[in-house]
Amino acid sequence: MPTQPLFLGIDCGTQGTKAIILDAVSGEVLGLGAAAHTLISGVNGRREQDTGQWLEAFALATRRALLAADVDGQDILGIGVSGQQHGLVLLDEQGQVLRPAKLWCDTETTAENDRLLEHLGGEKGSLERLGVVIAPGYTVSKLLWTREQYPEVFSRIAHILLPHDYLNFWLTGRCCSEYGDASGTGYFNVRNRQWDVPLLRDIDPSGRLEHALPELIDAHEAVGTILPDIAQHLGINPQALVSSGGGDNMMGAIGTGNIQPGAITMSLGSSGTVYACTDQPQVFPEAAVATFCSSSGGWLPLTCTMNLTNATGLIRELLDLDIEQFNKMVGHAPIGAEGVRMLPFLNGERVPALPHASGSLLGLTMTNLTKANLCRAVVEGTTFGLRYGLDLLRHNGIQSLRICLIGGGSKSPVWRQIVADTMNTPVICTEQSEAAALGAAIQAAWCTSLANGHEVSLAELCARCVKLDPTSETLPIAENVAASQQAYERYQQHVATL
Numbered sequence: 001m002p003t004q005p006l007f008l009g010i011d012c013g014t015q016g017t018k019a020i021i022l023d024a025v026s027g028e029v030l031g032l033g034a035a036a037h038t039l040i041s042g043v044n045g046r047r048e049q050d051t052g053q054w055l056e057a058f059a060l061a062t063r064r065a066l067l068a069a070d071v072d073g074q075d076i077l078g079i080g081v082s083g084q085q086h087g088l089v090l091l092d093e094q095g096q097v098l099r100p101a102k103l104w105c106d107t108e109t110t111a112e113n114d115r116l117l118e119h120l121g122g123e124k125g126s127l128e129r130l131g132v133v134i135a136p137g138y139t140v141s142k143l144l145w146t147r148e149q150y151p152e153v154f155s156r157i158a159h160i161l162l163p164h165d166y167l168n169f170w171l172t173g174r175c176c177s178e179y180g181d182a183s184g185t186g187y188f189n190v191r192n193r194q195w196d197v198p199l200l201r202d203i204d205p206s207g208r209l210e211h212a213l214p215e216l217i218d219a220h221e222a223v224g225t226i227l228p229d230i231a232q233h234l235g236i237n238p239q240a241l242v243s244s245g246g247g248d249n250m251m252g253a254i255g256t257g258n259i260q261p262g263a264i265t266m267s268l269g270s271s272g273t274v275y276a277c278t279d280q281p282q283v284f285p286e287a288a289v290a291t292f293c294s295s296s297g298g299w300l301p302l303t304c305t306m307n308l309t310n311a312t313g314l315i316r317e318l319l320d321l322d323i324e325q326f327n328k329m330v331g332h333a334p335i336g337a338e339g340v341r342m343l344p345f346l347n348g349e350r351v352p353a354l355p356h357a358s359g360s361l362l363g364l365t366m367t368n369l370t371k372a373n374l375c376r377a378v379v380e381g382t383t384f385g386l387r388y389g390l391d392l393l394r395h396n397g398i399q400s401l402r403i404c405l406i407g408g409g410s411k412s413p414v415w416r417q418i419v420a421d422t423m424n425t426p427v428i429c430t431e432q433s434e435a436a437a438l439g440a441a442i443q444a445a446w447c448t449s450l451a452n453g454h455e456v457s458l459a460e461l462c463a464r465c466v467k468l469d470p471t472s473e474t475l476p477i478a479e480n481v482a483a484s485q486q487a488y489e490r491y492q493q494h495v496a497t498l
Contacts, residue, residue, distance in 0.1 A: 004075045006030070007448070008065070008236065009441025010058060011082040011248060011434060012163055014039070014049075014103060014270045014310075017057035018434045019065035021076075022441035024456075027464035029432050031069025035060040040100055045107030045348060045355075048100040051089060054163070055170060062234050073236035078448035079171065079226065080243040080440030082251035083164025085184040088142040091159035091169075098153045101163060102142045104184075105271065105306055107348040110355045112148070113141035116186070119202065123287045131190035132183065133287035136348070136355045137306070140186030144203050154204075160212045164245045171242045172224040177214040180250035180300065183292035190291055190299070191281045219244050219295040220458075222447045243447035246295035248436040249273050249302055255439030256404045256430055257466040259296040259458060264393070264400035266386060266419065266427075267435075268409025270310045274389045275302035276398045286392050288351045295443065296458055301398065303351045303389030308382045309408050311344035311359070315378045319371050323412075326375055331414045333376035335421070335480060336487040338368040342381040343494060351389045352495055362494060379415055380422075384491040387422050402426040405472075406435040416472065421480035422488060429472035438465065 005025060011018045016036040020029050035057035040048040066073050086104035091097060102109070113136040120126040126133045134140055139162065147154045161169060162185070165177045182188045187196045195216070200209040217223070222241045231238035245251070249267070252258075256265045258277050267273045278299045283291050294300040316326045345357035361377070405427045409415050420427045432438045442461050449456040 004071065005077050006071060006075045007441040007444040008062060008076050008079045009082070009437040009439070009444065010061070010079065010167070011251065011437035011440060012054050012058065012167060013084050013248060014105065017054065017061045018437045019061035020432070020434055020437045020441055021065050021069040021071060022438065022445070022465060024442070024445035024461060024465065027467070029438065030071060031065045031067070032434065033061040033064025033066070033068060035064070042108065045110065047103045047106040047347070049103060051097045051101050051166060054167065058167065059234055062236070066235065073234065076236040076240045078241045078243060078444035080251070080442070080444035081164045081167045081171070081245035082248045082436040082440040083162060083167060083181065083245070085162070085181060085247040085249060086137050086139050087163040088139050088146070089161040089163060089166040090146065090153065090157050091161065092156045093158045095159070095169070098156055099150065104137045105347050106142070107136050107355050109141035109145040110136040112144040113138070116141055116144060127283060127287070130186070130188070130196060131281060131283045132186070132290045132292070134186040135350055135353070137350060138184060138186035140199070143209060147204060157208055157212050159214065160209065161214060164247065165214055168223045168242055168245055171226050171230055173227055174224050175214040176217050176223055178217055178219050178244040178246055178295060179293040180219065180295035181247035182216060184247060184290070190293055191283070193293060217244050219246065219297060219443065220447055220450055222451050241444070241448050241451055243444040244295070245440060245443070249275055250292070250295035250300060251436040251439035251443065252406055253277065253294055253300055253439065254296055254442050254458070254462065255432070255435030255437070255466065256406060257462040258404065259294070259462060262400060263404065264390070264398070265404045265406060267407040268308055268405065268415065269407035270308060272305040272308040272382060272386045273302060274386055274393060275300050276393055276400070282396070284392070284396050288353060288389065289392050289396070301393060303392055305382070305385040305389065306347040306350050307344045307385070311346055311382055312378050312409070314346065315374060319374065327412050327414050329372045329375035330379050333370070333372040335483040337373040337376040337380060339363040339365065340368050340373040340377040341490060341494060342377040344378055344381040349385070351385060354498055357498055379418055380487060381491065383418050383422050384488050387488055390423055400425070402428055405429050406433060408433070413474070416474040417480070418484070420474045420476045421484040424476050424481045426473060426475050428474070429469045431467040431469045
């Protein structure tokens, strides 16, 4: 019998996989592990990954987390998996992956998305039918693209999975999906929580796609027990239950305690996201707000930008700066970067909706072209995209007294101040910056308690395991707020010209 009730939380993201070991009784994170992924990129917007890398990174990150925690893998009672949303993983009848996974940041299928959106009756028709407006990053256009570009691959499709669904399949041998991650496919109705099978029939009348859909399960349900050989490979308890898991934003919501109305989470990761929690499927009139289902039983209105730490990372590399030097540079430049402005749309952009856009630097003069201003401009440009999304939520009645900040960028005090000033709202970080991995571990504890007949509520687990870091609390400064507002308005003017 396990001597300590521990849970493994996994977050499979674009840049790598993170693993945490959670003691759900004390609420303490005992160990962290990570392993990197690489990207397959093309000039036409292709962004793909080899799923084999995910499996290798899963095992490596898990072993590193167990080592850091100095615990026995046999004490792991449950596993929760968070995955990057929208990605497409195609399997054949034998469960073998047919081609690299197409990712959320892939814009190669923009033309297919435009045709599907027109088929649905435009943004209005998509909202009425699905409760979301499909965007180029969503899964549905990737299916149409595969049919047209890779007909031989398409003819062998037996299972359509999202990244976290695929990892659950690897762990348990079962193909299923939960409502939160399914919300981002573009062939799922967020109001009635069902697949839109007729839309898939429109893409392929043969019925292949509808037969390849995974079974839908509730967020509190377990997928199953880990397969014995996978348990041995990972060095963990072969009786460990695998929870439903979910998309990274849904797991990030749990990992920040954002499971009831009144909270806003903002993630400064590869992409930037802002999301809240509602107990009704409130469909927003703006296409940029996606009312996804949450992985805690409600809904998760969300806006997402395609460019955040991926953009700041490029500037860092270009100027050959480490993170500490970069942050120092950002702090040295004034608000507004002396007129240097960056529209950081290096991957195209979702919010605002500019899938074909590219990045641009504006306002350069002989005197303001400095390293410090470039660093400040990329941080401000990415933060302004999040402000644009937050304003959409606020205009539709979503309010919060503070913002919970997560993701790699949240570790920077200067970036926290820029967010607080730009949003004119206090911000605070959780002690555990890997909120999606923590949320996955908390969900695993929730599912396991239910399966064992000793229900511990999700709210109780979040209260115990989600800890805020009081030293990170950052308040807006009045004169900074005014200057940031002016800089943001100039950003809006530039975006309006695109």
